[in-house]
Amino acid sequence: MAMADTNPQGMTVSDEVAIEIKNMNKWYGQFHVLRDIDLTVHRGERIVICGPSGSGKSTLIRCINALEEHQQGSIVVDGTPLSSDLKNIDKIRSEVGMCFQHFNLFPHLTILENCTLAPLWVRKIPKKEAEETAMYFLEKVKIPEQADKYPGQLSGGQQQRVAIARSLCMRPRIMLFDEPTSALDPEMIKEVLDTMIQLAEEGMTMLCVTHEMGFARQVANRVIFMDAGQIVEQNEPEPFFKNPQNDRTKLFLSQILGH
Amino acid sequence: MSDTHAESVAFVRKTEIPPAPPPVTETGAIKWVRENLFSGPFNTIMTLLGLYVVYWLLSGVIPWILNGTWEGSSIRDCREIIGDTGGGCFAVLGERWNQLLFGFEYPSELYWRPTLAFILLFVTVPQVLFISLPRKLLILTGLYPFLAYWLIWGGSILIPFFALVGLVLGYAAFTRAERINFAAGLAAFVVAAVVAWWLGGFLTAAAPNFLALEAVDSRNMGGFMLNLILGIVCVSLSLPLGIVLALGRQSRMPLIKYVCVVFIEFVRGVPLITLLFVANVVLAYFLPPGTNFDLILRVIIMITLFASAYIAEVIRGGLAALPKGQYEAADSLGLDYAQAMRLIILPQALKISIPGIVNVAVGLFKDTTLVSIISMFDLVGMIRGPILSSTDWVGVYWELWAAACVLFFVVCYGISQYSQWLERQLQTDHR
Ligand SMILES: Nc1ncnc2c1ncn2[C@@H]1O[C@H](COP(=O)(O)OP(=O)(O)OP(=O)(O)O)[C@@H](O)[C@H]1O
Ligand SMILES: [Mg+2]
Numbered sequence: 001m002a003m004a005d006t007n008p009q010g011m012t013v014s015d016e017v018a019i020e021i022k023n024m025n026k027w028y029g030q031f032h033v034l035r036d037i038d039l040t041v042h043r044g045e046r047i048v049i050c051g052p053s054g055s056g057k058s059t060l061i062r063c064i065n066a067l068e069e070h071q072q073g074s075i076v077v078d079g080t081p082l083s084s085d086l087k088n089i090d091k092i093r094s095e096v097g098m099c100f101q102h103f104n105l106f107p108h109l110t111i112l113e114n115c116t117l118a119p120l121w122v123r124k125i126p127k128k129e130a131e132e133t134a135m136y137f138l139e140k141v142k143i144p145e146q147a148d149k150y151p152g153q154l155s156g157g158q159q160q161r162v163a164i165a166r167s168l169c170m171r172p173r174i175m176l177f178d179e180p181t182s183a184l185d186p187e188m189i190k191e192v193l194d195t196m197i198q199l200a201e202e203g204m205t206m207l208c209v210t211h212e213m214g215f216a217r218q219v220a221n222r223v224i225f226m227d228a229g230q231i232v233e234q235n236e237p238e239p240f241f242k243n244p245q246n247d248r249t250k251l252f253l254s255q256i257l258g259h
Numbered sequence: 260m261s262d263t264h265a266e267s268v269a270f271v272r273k274t275e276i277p278p279a280p281p282p283v284t285e286t287g288a289i290k291w292v293r294e295n296l297f298s299g300p301f302n303t304i305m306t307l308l309g310l311y312v313v314y315w316l317l318s319g320v321i322p323w324i325l326n327g328t329w330e331g332s333s334i335r336d337c338r339e340i341i342g343d344t345g346g347g348c349f350a351v352l353g354e355r356w357n358q359l360l361f362g363f364e365y366p367s368e369l370y371w372r373p374t375l376a377f378i379l380l381f382v383t384v385p386q387v388l389f390i391s392l393p394r395k396l397l398i399l400t401g402l403y404p405f406l407a408y409w410l411i412w413g414g415s416i417l418i419p420f421f422a423l424v425g426l427v428l429g430y431a432a433f434t435r436a437e438r439i440n441f442a443a444g445l446a447a448f449v450v451a452a453v454v455a456w457w458l459g460g461f462l463t464a465a466a467p468n469f470l471a472l473e474a475v476d477s478r479n480m481g482g483f484m485l486n487l488i489l490g491i492v493c494v495s496l497s498l499p500l501g502i503v504l505a506l507g508r509q510s511r512m513p514l515i516k517y518v519c520v521v522f523i524e525f526v527r528g529v530p531l532i533t534l535l536f537v538a539n540v541v542l543a544y545f546l547p548p549g550t551n552f553d554l555i556l557r558v559i560i561m562i563t564l565f566a567s568a569y570i571a572e573v574i575r576g577g578l579a580a581l582p583k584g585q586y587e588a589a590d591s592l593g594l595d596y597a598q599a600m601r602l603i604i605l606p607q608a609l610k611i612s613i614p615g616i617v618n619v620a621v622g623l624f625k626d627t628t629l630v631s632i633i634s635m636f637d638l639v640g641m642i643r644g645p646i647l648s649s650t651d652w653v654g655v656y657w658e659l660w661a662a663a664c665v666l667f668f669v670v671c672y673g674i675s676q677y678s679q680w681l682e683r684q685l686q687t688d689h690r
Contacts, residue, residue, distance in 0.1 A: 106603055
């Protein structure tokens with residue numbers, strides 16, 4: 001596989017390894033969800049993961065911040081090995097931000113409180129500083145005026161942007177996205193993607209599970225195709241879309257791009 | 260309105276036309292009655308039947324109240340005054356009011372003490388109940404139980420003082436040692452608290468009369484006061500215990516999980532009254548002879564255990580109702596278990612559980628009357644025992660039981676209204 005040092009937009013990728021997954025396997029009972037996953041993500045890389053439903057995309061990225069346990073192989077995030085040691089898990093989780101399909105904002109807290117909670121309690125940052133950081137990132141995702149509202153009062157797109165801001169407030173070095181736009185109406189998808197593109201341009205290391213192929217073309221420097229728990233094919237976006245090698249990839253792409 | 264504008268218009272009305280009333284048959288009351296009560300033959304019959312039932316009830320109750328007497332010092336006096344007007348003998352309430360409230364053995368010159376404790380309840384508890392008040396006032400709430408104990412039971416202030424000191428020191432030790440791990444924290448808590456209590460015991464024994472109020476024995480507590488003490492103490496203790504049990508039941512550690520499950524299922528499977536008998540009789544066999552393990556304390560323990568099992572199940576329902584995403588979001592932000600529970604999960608789960616918790620609390624408060632069966636003289640015990648069996652008031656059932664109902668109803672209805680208000684306050688999800 002060719003590793004580009006820059007992608008079409010000129011965003012740089014360093015040699016430093018951010019995530020290293022080696023020979024990872026995971027089972028749900030008898031069901032073998034992830035098979036022999038090998039994946040190295042460099043700092044600054046933006047990876048899009050796609051594949052048919054049930055292929056294990058969510059499970060893969062949820063293993064990276066230990067929301068799911070893996071049974072075999074190793075995962076090293078930012079130099080910290082993911083073991084059953086709770087200290088390591090907490091450390092990794094506070095370095096890795098995650099956005100979910102259904103936002104998962106805390107409905108009993110205001111937008112600002114959602115954003116300051118983890119910095120206050122995990123990073124033990126003073127309240128004033130945490131609020132300033134929160135406002136900075138809320139401005140970045142373009143909804144500072146909603147700070148005192150509750151999540152239930154916001155549109156889906158706004159909620160997802162708050163969720164991104166909430167993760168960014170922890171100043172993560174890696175961001176994971178699990179289908180961040182697939183619960184949204186088309187007109188809201190754009191505002192969330194714009195936020196993600198902006199993030200990518202600033203050099204954030206990102207792993208996105210998404211079917212937004214336009215996004216993949218624009219920002220990804222690698223697209224990974226998964227099927228039946230395996231990484232079937234990975235390549236830079238241009239060759240990946242123009243000239244897929246594997247039959248399953250071809251089928252998937254024809255289905256998703258075909259109509 | 261500007262002058263130029265006024266000149267350009269031929270006529271401007273300076274006063275507002277009063278709205279004309281609609282025709283009588285279309286106005287509020289009559290229209291409403293026609294549409295809701297007499298809209299068809301069936302509806303009309305039901306309305307008339309309903310009216311008859313209301314009339315029948317009122318025709319019994321109103322003369323009973325209006326012709327009743329508040330004068331007299333025995334049922335014979337009442338009978339003379341009432342004659343055969345069907346009035347009630349409310350004199351018993353005036354005559355025995357203090358007994359209904361405080362029991363018949365609490366020294367009457369000390370009634371001010373439980374009364375003061377009751378009033379202070381309303382000064383110190385709102386900090387917990389009304390979330391908008393400043394958090395600092397919570398210190399008052401924390402002091403209240405110790406103050407109330409001192410007021411109601413009397414004795415040297417050193418007893419509640421050292422009890423408090425033990426807890427505070429224990430907590431301080433806990434926060435220090437918790438950095439190592441939770442078990443170390445608990446151990447530190449126990450050691451610090453026990454040492455403080457032990458030393459406090461010496462000091463109290465050395466100065467038993469330091470700031471001492473006249474002591475009142477637990478046996479002398481009674482009346483509605485006893486119901487309130489049991490109700491308030493047991494609800495406040497069973498809520499945290501219930502939370503712990505509910506979380507324990509969800510635990511991944513099998514030992515903790517099964518201890519909680521067995522406890523909850525056992526306690527829910529036996530009647531409260533049997534637990535009270537156990538508290539009353541059986542516990543005495545297991546304790547070394549000569550130990551004086553306060554009966555009220557035993558009863559409080561039993562009722563608390565009983566209620567906490569129910570509250571645990573209610574809270575488990577609340578926990579189960581939370582979407583899994585909330586746990587995952589908390590985890591993914593790096594919050595540890597205690598933080599995730601305290602900041603994210605419990606606030607939401609408890610909010611969902613409010614109606615159920617209030618249900619348990621109200622039921623528990625009413626169940627405190629069961630202690631009358633193990634010969635404690637709570638409100639019901641007082642009425643059944645000393646009052647109704649006294650020669651003066653034998654046979655004054657209706658008035659006494661009605662009074663008991665009113666007292667309980669006022670408290671329970673208050674709790675219910677408060678909980679509805681609280682639910683509205685916490686309504687932030689705008690669903
Ligand atoms: N908790 C679980 N227990 C058992 N099986 C599970 C569990 N979670 C997921 N699976 C199974 O694992 C497989 C992979 O699930 P995963 O959620 O990773 O798929 P996905 O690629 O994200 O699909 P989608 O595009 O629908 O989100 C699926 O077949 C699913 O049924
Ligand atoms: Mg998925």
